[in-house]
Amino acid sequence: MKKSFCTNLNFKFSFLMFFVSSTVILLFSALIVFINIYTSNLKIEKNLEKTINFAASALPAALYEQNIQYINDLANSLIKSDHIAYLKILSKGNTVFEKTDKAYKHKDFIYFKASPNFLTKEKTVFYKGLETGKIQITITKENIFRFIIKNSQSTIILICCTAFMIH
Structure with missing residues (x-):
């Protein structure tokens, strides 16, 4: 029972870390894209x-x-x-x-x-x-x-790498 709670807590923490880091990456990437477009x-x-x-x-x-x-x-x-x-x-x-x-x-x-x-x-x-x-x-x-597409691909790769590193 204790192990299940610990695993569940690890999962929640990992998910939270993934969510926060992905959100930060997306926000910074969006900011960079908008600045570069301008x-x-x-x-x-x-x-x-x-x-x-x-x-x-x-x-x-x-x-x-x-x-x-x-x-x-x-x-x-x-x-x-x-x-x-x-x-x-x-x-x-x-x-x-x-x-x-x-x-x-x-x-x-x-x-x-x-x-x-x-x-x-x-x-x-x-x-x-x-x-x-x-x-x-x-x-x-x-x-x-072309730049927007290239930058979007970079963002997706960064999010996947973050998910892999946290998991």
């Missing part, structure tokens, strides 16, 4: 802002002069970034350059703008006070989602 979003927004400002400063004369070769070269160098899902350059309402990542074929700027999985930015380009065109850029948030 900082990653800020980095992506800054990257998008830098990219569109660079393009807007590099394109005015080319759009004004209709230098298609220069526009294509610049746009192709911008699209090489693995975060850019969509890039469109317009001049006088006509599309001069448009490219969509293979994963998002046949999607347009409106689709990306409506989706929470992407950050979009549109900027009007001016040359000597005259509007010469527009730039539309979309950046994917895919890397943030």
Whole structure:
């Protein structure tokens, strides 16, 4: 009878330790994930802002002069970034350059703008006070989602290790 009580007490203590340690691990992991999501979003927004400002400063004369070769070269160098899902350059309402990542074929700027999985930015380009065109850029948030999955897996592994060590 005494042994049963002791075993039951050990079980309760082990269960309590597992529960407390798992809760602490989950809370810290959730905090880390939320902080990283927030900082990653800020980095992506800054990257998008830098990219569109660079393009807007590099394109005015080319759009004004209709230098298609220069526009294509610049746009192709911008699209090489693995975060850019969509890039469109317009001049006088006509599309001069448009490219969509293979994963998002046949999607347009409106689709990306409506989706929470992407950050979009549109900027009007001016040359000597005259509007010469527009730039539309979309950046994917895919890397943030990969990080969340990876971090969640790490949390599950930590909880399993804790359970194994307590048992």
